[in-house]
Amino acid sequence: MAELHDLTALEQGALIRSGEISPVELTEHYLERAARLPQEYVDGAFAFRDPDAARHRAREIAAVGPVGDGASPLAGVPTAIKDLNLTRGVPTAFGSAVFEGYLPEMSDGVTLAIEDAGMVSLGKTSTPEFGSPCYTEPEGRPPAVTPWDTTRMAGGSSGGAASAVAAGLVPVAQGSDGGGSIRIPAACCGLVGLKPTRGRISGFPMYGDPVGLAVAGPIARTVADAAAFLDVLAGRRAGDPFWAPAPADSFLAAAGREPGRLRIACFDEPVIADAELDPEVRRAYDDTAALLSSLGHTVEGVPVPLPREAVAVFETCWAVLTGLSTAPLSAEQRAMIRPLTRWLGERGEAVSGPEFGLAVGALRRYAAEALVALAPYDIVLTPTVATPPPLVGALRDDADPAADFEAQKRYTPWTSAWNVTGMPAVSLPLHQTAAGLPIGVMLAARPAEEELLISLAAQVEAARPWKDRRPPLW
Secondary structure, rough: OOOHHHHHHHHHHHHHHHHOOOOOHHHHHHHHHHOOOOOOHHHHHEEEEOHHHHHHHHHHHHHOOOOOOOOOOOOOOEEEEEOHHHOEEEEEEEEHHHHOOOOOOOOOHHHHHHOOOOOOEEEOOOOOOOOOOOOOOOOOOOOEEEEOOEEEEOOOOOOOHHHHOOOOOOOOOEEOOOOOOOOOHHHHOOOOOOOOOOOEEOOOOOOOOOOOOEEEEEEOOOHHHHHHHHHHEEOOOOOOOOOOOOOOOOHHHHOOOOOOOOOEEEOOOOOOOOOOOHHHHHHHHHHHHHHHHHHEEEEEEEOOOOHHHHHHHHHHHHHHHHHHHOOOOHHHHOOOOOOHHHHHHHHHHHOOHHHHHHHHHHHOOOHHHHHHHHHHOOOEEEEEOOOOOOOOOOOOOOHHHHHHHHHHHOOOOHHHHHHHHHOOEEEEEEEOOOOEEEEEEEEEEEOOHHHHHHHHHHHHHHHOOOOOOOOOOO
């Protein structure tokens, strides 16, 4: 007999609306599940948990119930919020020992959207320091690992979110993505990870990314769940510096529509580093291209749309963003941060204001050239990452942060391209290795065309379902 966590988030929401279960019962189920799973795994997925606060929130929602025709189908459903997101009165450390015990005085737009939808947060999911690397191994805490093989990493920087969803600790979770930080963990954990288009989700109140690389987004087990959660997160606020146009309908509705016959560009040549493609990853990419063709789409190979010269410009911007995180720190605090964070921050602080302005302009031009080159195509297909999930610690190199950074680039040579262009992109868990490790394949669409991307992703999922796959730790 299926347990509650075997159901999709939308199925759980439907049970709440029908009165078959209450938000309190569902929350208790997930709290009890967390108590049953290995605590090192749970502590690797969550930076902070407060069961009593979750119960209180569930009782509040149960007292009101789903309200009106416009109520979210996820009202009453448990979730979790990434440790990079401000949550009023809840410890938020940004993955760093420097901010241990910090209690924000306000919540950000992502947290407020989740609360407004009537969802129940079970806590803060683990992230690496300031969300920088593509692995989640914060100081003083267990690493976030994939439940398919707990010796292997869950990816980063939304590794805790993906680890929690993949093990059935929450049905959906929010992540954020400045260079692949939603899609990489989704690939490691056998999930759907969707990076929305630039400006789709408000950066209120900090607006801390002047480059426009990062955006929040959903991590889920199914395309429909991810679409429903995107409906929760999406929307502009009055002070937003830029925003995406509103969709024609809900994103969830897009998951139920046929995409039509599409023209799909594809390439597997690495974009940002010379990387060896694992044979299983190449097989997954080739199989996906064949599947898309069998569904009636035209699939055409194209050259890499971003030149290698763009990589150094991206790195300059990335280092400056890290430098913005480290600049306010005292000498004592700087001694507490990780070597990689310190190295990147110092690189960023060495960039002058005019140099940074020129780099942002150059990145915009590279993005424009890529968007023009890809404009004839509805969708772009690439691998998500170059190998199956690496062992914990395989990429991290505290003794040589430069080598650490290069290892990350070789593992993730495609994802950041779509942060540069601002295009929406999704990693789908279409394949597994012979040993049962998940392999993600990535689809991207033109800016603001999440609806088309979701429609195609749902069509692919219907053709090759993955919902009933269960990791050993389930």
